[in-house]
Amino acid sequence: MDDRNTDRPTSRAGAPDAELLARLRAGDDAAFEEVVRQNAARLLIVARRYLRSEEDAQDAVQDAFLSAFRSIGQFEGGSRLSTWLHRITVNAALMKLRTRRRKPEEPIDDLLPGFLGDGHMTQAPVEWRPLSDELLARSETRTLVLRCIDGLPESYRHVLLLRDIEELDTEETAEVLGVSTNTVKTRLHRARQALRKLLDPHLRRSPA
Amino acid sequence: MNCREFVDFLMDYLDGNLPEEQAVTFDAHMDDCPSCVTYLDTYRETIRLGKCICGCLDDAVPADVPEKLIAAILAARRLARDPD
Numbered sequence: 001m002d003d004r005n006t007d008r009p010t011s012r013a014g015a016p017d018a019e020l021l022a023r024l025r026a027g028d029d030a031a032f033e034e035v036v037r038q039n040a041a042r043l044l045i046v047a048r049r050y051l052r053s054e055e056d057a058q059d060a061v062q063d064a065f066l067s068a069f070r071s072i073g074q075f076e077g078g079s080r081l082s083t084w085l086h087r088i089t090v091n092a093a094l095m096k097l098r099t100r101r102r103k104p105e106e107p108i109d110d111l112l113p114g115f116l117g118d119g120h121m122t123q124a125p126v127e128w129r130p131l132s133d134e135l136l137a138r139s140e141t142r143t144l145v146l147r148c149i150d151g152l153p154e155s156y157r158h159v160l161l162l163r164d165i166e167e168l169d170t171e172e173t174a175e176v177l178g179v180s181t182n183t184v185k186t187r188l189h190r191a192r193q194a195l196r197k198l199l200d201p202h203l204r205r206s207p208a
Numbered sequence: 209m210n211c212r213e214f215v216d217f218l219m220d221y222l223d224g225n226l227p228e229e230q231a232v233t234f235d236a237h238m239d240d241c242p243s244c245v246t247y248l249d250t251y252r253e254t255i256r257l258g259k260c261i262c263g264c265l266d267d268a269v270p271a272d273v274p275e276k277l278i279a280a281i282l283a284a285r286r287l288a289r290d291p292d
Contacts, residue, residue, distance in 0.1 A: 032285060115215075121247070145261040
Protein backbone atom coordinates (compact mmCIF):
# COMPACT_ATOMS: atom_id res chain seq x y z
CA MET A 1 0.00 0.00 0.00
CA ASP A 2 1.31 3.47 -0.74
CA ASP A 3 1.51 6.73 1.18
CA ARG A 4 -1.46 8.57 -0.31
CA ASN A 5 -3.40 8.58 2.92
CA THR A 6 -1.10 11.05 4.62
CA ASP A 7 -3.78 13.70 4.86
CA ARG A 8 -6.14 11.44 6.78
CA PRO A 9 -6.93 13.24 10.04
CA THR A 10 -5.52 10.70 12.41
CA SER A 11 -3.70 12.72 15.01
CA ARG A 12 -4.24 11.38 18.49
CA ALA A 13 -3.95 12.88 21.89
CA GLY A 14 -0.66 12.33 23.70
CA ALA A 15 2.98 12.89 22.92
CA PRO A 16 3.81 14.41 19.52
CA ASP A 17 4.85 11.88 16.90
CA ALA A 18 8.46 13.10 16.74
CA GLU A 19 9.09 12.61 20.44
CA LEU A 20 7.29 9.27 20.54
CA LEU A 21 9.13 8.11 17.47
CA ALA A 22 12.52 8.86 18.99
CA ARG A 23 11.57 6.90 22.10
CA LEU A 24 10.26 3.99 20.04
CA ARG A 25 13.43 3.84 18.01
CA ALA A 26 15.39 3.76 21.24
CA GLY A 27 13.38 0.68 22.29
CA ASP A 28 11.53 2.45 25.10
CA ASP A 29 8.93 0.00 26.52
CA ALA A 30 6.78 2.80 27.93
CA ALA A 31 6.64 4.45 24.51
CA PHE A 32 5.55 1.17 22.94
CA GLU A 33 2.78 0.78 25.49
CA GLU A 34 1.70 4.38 25.01
CA VAL A 35 1.38 3.91 21.27
CA VAL A 36 -0.53 0.66 21.73
CA ARG A 37 -2.95 2.25 24.19
CA GLN A 38 -3.44 5.33 22.00
CA ASN A 39 -4.11 3.41 18.78
CA ALA A 40 -5.42 -0.08 19.59
CA ALA A 41 -9.13 0.85 19.77
CA ARG A 42 -9.10 2.68 16.45
CA LEU A 43 -7.08 -0.04 14.72
CA LEU A 44 -9.42 -2.70 16.06
CA ILE A 45 -12.30 -0.88 14.40
CA VAL A 46 -10.34 -0.84 11.12
CA ALA A 47 -9.56 -4.58 11.36
CA ARG A 48 -13.20 -5.40 12.17
CA ARG A 49 -14.26 -3.81 8.88
CA TYR A 50 -12.40 -6.55 7.03
CA LEU A 51 -12.68 -9.50 9.41
CA ARG A 52 -16.00 -10.71 10.77
CA SER A 53 -14.43 -12.75 13.55
CA GLU A 54 -13.47 -10.73 16.62
CA GLU A 55 -10.62 -13.12 17.29
CA ASP A 56 -9.21 -12.61 13.78
CA ALA A 57 -9.57 -8.83 14.11
CA GLN A 58 -7.68 -8.79 17.39
CA ASP A 59 -5.00 -11.07 15.94
CA ALA A 60 -4.62 -8.70 12.99
CA VAL A 61 -4.15 -5.73 15.33
CA GLN A 62 -1.55 -7.64 17.31
CA ASP A 63 0.26 -8.68 14.12
CA ALA A 64 0.14 -5.08 12.93
CA PHE A 65 1.75 -3.68 16.08
CA LEU A 66 4.49 -6.31 16.05
CA SER A 67 5.14 -5.76 12.36
CA ALA A 68 5.19 -1.98 12.84
CA PHE A 69 7.66 -2.07 15.67
CA ARG A 70 9.90 -4.55 13.89
CA SER A 71 10.15 -2.07 11.03
CA ILE A 72 10.00 1.18 12.98
CA GLY A 73 13.41 2.03 11.51
CA GLN A 74 11.80 2.19 8.06
CA PHE A 75 9.19 4.71 9.15
CA GLU A 76 10.47 7.97 7.78
CA GLY A 77 7.94 10.29 9.35
CA GLY A 78 6.46 11.30 5.98
CA SER A 79 3.03 10.49 7.39
CA ARG A 80 1.66 10.41 10.90
CA LEU A 81 2.51 7.40 13.01
CA SER A 82 -1.22 6.65 13.37
CA THR A 83 -1.65 6.73 9.57
CA TRP A 84 1.28 4.36 9.14
CA LEU A 85 -0.21 2.00 11.73
CA HIS A 86 -3.56 2.19 9.94
CA ARG A 87 -2.02 0.99 6.68
CA ILE A 88 -0.12 -1.80 8.38
CA THR A 89 -3.34 -2.93 10.09
CA VAL A 90 -5.21 -3.07 6.78
CA ASN A 91 -2.36 -5.15 5.34
CA ALA A 92 -2.42 -7.47 8.37
CA ALA A 93 -6.19 -7.90 8.05
CA LEU A 94 -5.88 -8.66 4.33
CA MET A 95 -3.11 -11.14 5.06
CA LYS A 96 -5.46 -12.94 7.44
CA LEU A 97 -8.16 -13.00 4.78
CA ARG A 98 -5.78 -14.57 2.28
CA THR A 99 -4.93 -17.40 4.64
CA ARG A 100 -8.61 -18.29 5.10
CA ARG A 101 -10.38 -20.66 2.78
CA ARG A 102 -12.04 -18.64 0.07
CA LYS A 103 -15.80 -18.60 0.54
CA PRO A 104 -18.20 -18.75 -2.39
CA GLU A 105 -19.30 -15.31 -3.49
CA GLU A 106 -22.50 -14.18 -1.76
CA PRO A 107 -25.33 -12.98 -4.01
CA ILE A 108 -25.90 -9.24 -4.21
CA ASP A 109 -28.74 -9.13 -6.74
CA ASP A 110 -31.41 -8.27 -4.16
CA LEU A 111 -29.50 -5.08 -3.34
CA LEU A 112 -29.24 -3.88 -6.95
CA PRO A 113 -31.87 -1.76 -8.70
CA GLY A 114 -34.59 -3.65 -10.59
CA PHE A 115 -35.58 -2.87 -14.18
CA LEU A 116 -38.65 -3.48 -16.30
CA GLY A 117 -38.45 -5.08 -19.73
CA ASP A 118 -38.25 -1.63 -21.37
CA GLY A 119 -35.24 -0.65 -19.24
CA HIS A 120 -37.06 1.66 -16.81
CA MET A 121 -36.48 1.26 -13.08
CA THR A 122 -39.11 -0.78 -11.27
CA GLN A 123 -39.12 1.81 -8.47
CA ALA A 124 -38.37 5.48 -9.06
CA PRO A 125 -35.61 6.62 -6.71
CA VAL A 126 -36.51 9.17 -4.05
CA GLU A 127 -34.27 12.15 -3.22
CA TRP A 128 -32.30 12.05 0.02
CA ARG A 129 -32.41 14.74 2.64
CA PRO A 130 -29.18 16.72 2.73
CA LEU A 131 -26.70 15.65 5.40
CA SER A 132 -24.82 18.59 6.84
CA ASP A 133 -21.34 18.22 8.32
CA GLU A 134 -22.97 18.47 11.72
CA LEU A 135 -25.27 15.53 10.98
CA LEU A 136 -22.38 13.56 9.55
CA ALA A 137 -20.42 14.08 12.72
CA ARG A 138 -23.18 12.53 14.84
CA SER A 139 -22.45 9.08 16.12
CA GLU A 140 -25.84 7.73 15.02
CA THR A 141 -25.07 8.74 11.40
CA ARG A 142 -21.66 7.07 11.58
CA THR A 143 -23.18 3.97 13.13
CA LEU A 144 -25.84 3.80 10.41
CA VAL A 145 -23.33 4.06 7.54
CA LEU A 146 -20.93 1.58 9.10
CA ARG A 147 -23.78 -0.86 9.79
CA CYS A 148 -24.86 -0.61 6.14
CA ILE A 149 -21.29 -1.16 4.90
CA ASP A 150 -21.14 -4.16 7.19
CA GLY A 151 -24.32 -5.45 5.56
CA LEU A 152 -22.62 -5.81 2.17
CA PRO A 153 -21.58 -9.29 1.05
CA GLU A 154 -17.92 -9.80 1.99
CA SER A 155 -16.28 -9.74 -1.43
CA TYR A 156 -18.09 -6.49 -2.29
CA ARG A 157 -17.39 -4.92 1.10
CA HIS A 158 -13.67 -5.51 0.72
CA VAL A 159 -13.53 -3.87 -2.70
CA LEU A 160 -15.54 -0.87 -1.47
CA LEU A 161 -13.30 -0.46 1.57
CA LEU A 162 -10.08 -0.68 -0.43
CA ARG A 163 -11.18 1.53 -3.32
CA ASP A 164 -13.39 4.16 -1.68
CA ILE A 165 -12.06 4.24 1.86
CA GLU A 166 -8.38 3.28 1.64
CA GLU A 167 -8.21 4.89 -1.81
CA LEU A 168 -6.16 2.18 -3.48
CA ASP A 169 -6.43 2.27 -7.26
CA THR A 170 -8.06 -0.50 -9.29
CA GLU A 171 -4.78 -2.29 -10.05
CA GLU A 172 -3.60 -2.22 -6.44
CA THR A 173 -6.95 -3.50 -5.22
CA ALA A 174 -6.91 -6.30 -7.78
CA GLU A 175 -3.43 -7.32 -6.68
CA VAL A 176 -4.24 -7.25 -2.98
CA LEU A 177 -7.41 -9.33 -3.43
CA GLY A 178 -6.02 -11.64 -6.11
CA VAL A 179 -8.75 -10.86 -8.66
CA SER A 180 -8.80 -9.19 -12.08
CA THR A 181 -9.16 -5.43 -12.54
CA ASN A 182 -12.48 -6.04 -14.32
CA THR A 183 -13.75 -7.91 -11.27
CA VAL A 184 -12.71 -4.98 -9.05
CA LYS A 185 -14.57 -2.50 -11.26
CA THR A 186 -17.72 -4.62 -11.42
CA ARG A 187 -17.73 -5.31 -7.68
CA LEU A 188 -17.10 -1.68 -6.77
CA HIS A 189 -20.02 -0.46 -8.86
CA ARG A 190 -22.32 -3.15 -7.44
CA ALA A 191 -21.10 -2.48 -3.89
CA ARG A 192 -21.89 1.23 -4.22
CA GLN A 193 -25.33 0.46 -5.64
CA ALA A 194 -26.00 -2.01 -2.83
CA LEU A 195 -24.80 0.42 -0.16
CA ARG A 196 -27.03 3.07 -1.71
CA LYS A 197 -30.00 0.72 -1.42
CA LEU A 198 -29.21 -0.11 2.21
CA LEU A 199 -28.89 3.59 3.12
CA ASP A 200 -31.96 4.65 1.12
CA PRO A 201 -34.75 3.92 3.65
CA HIS A 202 -32.88 5.92 6.31
CA LEU A 203 -31.99 8.94 4.19
CA ARG A 204 -34.90 9.43 1.80
CA ARG A 205 -36.69 12.73 2.03
CA SER A 206 -40.10 12.49 3.69
CA PRO A 207 -43.06 13.10 1.41
CA ALA A 208 -44.14 16.77 1.55
CA MET B 209 -30.04 5.04 -23.69
CA ASN B 210 -32.49 3.68 -21.12
CA CYS B 211 -32.30 3.69 -17.30
CA ARG B 212 -30.69 0.25 -17.12
CA GLU B 213 -27.87 1.35 -19.44
CA PHE B 214 -27.57 4.62 -17.51
CA VAL B 215 -27.00 2.71 -14.27
CA ASP B 216 -24.60 0.29 -15.98
CA PHE B 217 -22.40 3.14 -17.21
CA LEU B 218 -22.76 5.39 -14.16
CA MET B 219 -19.39 4.63 -12.60
CA ASP B 220 -17.53 5.11 -15.88
CA TYR B 221 -19.36 8.40 -16.36
CA LEU B 222 -18.39 9.69 -12.91
CA ASP B 223 -14.80 8.56 -13.43
CA GLY B 224 -14.68 10.38 -16.77
CA ASN B 225 -14.08 7.09 -18.57
CA LEU B 226 -16.99 7.23 -21.02
CA PRO B 227 -16.10 7.96 -24.66
CA GLU B 228 -17.31 11.43 -25.61
CA GLU B 229 -20.13 10.20 -27.80
CA GLN B 230 -21.49 7.98 -25.03
CA ALA B 231 -21.12 10.78 -22.47
CA VAL B 232 -23.28 13.01 -24.67
CA THR B 233 -25.97 10.31 -24.79
CA PHE B 234 -25.64 9.95 -21.02
CA ASP B 235 -26.17 13.70 -20.49
CA ALA B 236 -29.13 13.66 -22.88
CA HIS B 237 -30.76 10.86 -20.87
CA MET B 238 -30.40 12.94 -17.69
CA ASP B 239 -32.16 15.86 -19.39
CA ASP B 240 -35.18 13.60 -19.92
CA CYS B 241 -35.14 11.37 -16.83
CA PRO B 242 -35.42 12.88 -13.34
CA SER B 243 -35.32 9.39 -11.80
CA CYS B 244 -31.83 8.79 -13.14
CA VAL B 245 -30.69 12.23 -11.95
CA THR B 246 -31.92 11.31 -8.46
CA TYR B 247 -30.20 7.93 -8.74
CA LEU B 248 -26.93 9.59 -9.73
CA ASP B 249 -27.17 12.12 -6.86
CA THR B 250 -27.81 9.42 -4.26
CA TYR B 251 -25.06 7.20 -5.72
CA ARG B 252 -22.63 10.13 -5.37
CA GLU B 253 -23.83 10.79 -1.84
CA THR B 254 -23.28 7.12 -0.99
CA ILE B 255 -19.62 7.42 -1.99
CA ARG B 256 -19.25 10.65 -0.02
CA LEU B 257 -20.80 9.16 3.12
CA GLY B 258 -18.58 6.09 3.03
CA LYS B 259 -15.42 8.14 2.60
CA CYS B 260 -16.37 10.66 5.24
CA ILE B 261 -17.57 8.25 7.91
CA CYS B 262 -14.72 5.78 7.55
CA GLY B 263 -12.06 8.41 6.99
CA CYS B 264 -12.89 10.38 10.11
CA LEU B 265 -13.10 7.67 12.71
CA ASP B 266 -10.80 9.31 15.21
CA ASP B 267 -13.48 11.30 16.95
CA ALA B 268 -15.77 8.31 17.13
CA VAL B 269 -13.38 5.82 18.68
CA PRO B 270 -14.84 4.22 21.77
CA ALA B 271 -12.71 4.65 24.85
CA ASP B 272 -12.62 0.98 25.67
CA VAL B 273 -10.38 -1.61 24.10
CA PRO B 274 -10.08 -5.10 25.57
CA GLU B 275 -7.36 -4.98 28.22
CA LYS B 276 -6.62 -8.60 27.29
CA LEU B 277 -5.67 -7.46 23.80
CA ILE B 278 -3.33 -4.75 25.12
CA ALA B 279 -1.72 -7.28 27.44
CA ALA B 280 -1.33 -9.81 24.61
CA ILE B 281 0.34 -7.23 22.35
CA LEU B 282 2.74 -6.13 25.08
CA ALA B 283 3.56 -9.75 25.95
CA ALA B 284 4.11 -10.67 22.30
CA ARG B 285 6.46 -7.75 21.89
CA ARG B 286 8.46 -8.77 24.99
CA LEU B 287 8.65 -12.32 23.63
CA ALA B 288 9.78 -11.10 20.19
CA ARG B 289 12.46 -8.91 21.73
CA ASP B 290 13.67 -11.30 24.46
CA PRO B 291 12.92 -14.82 23.19
CA ASP B 292 14.64 -16.37 26.22
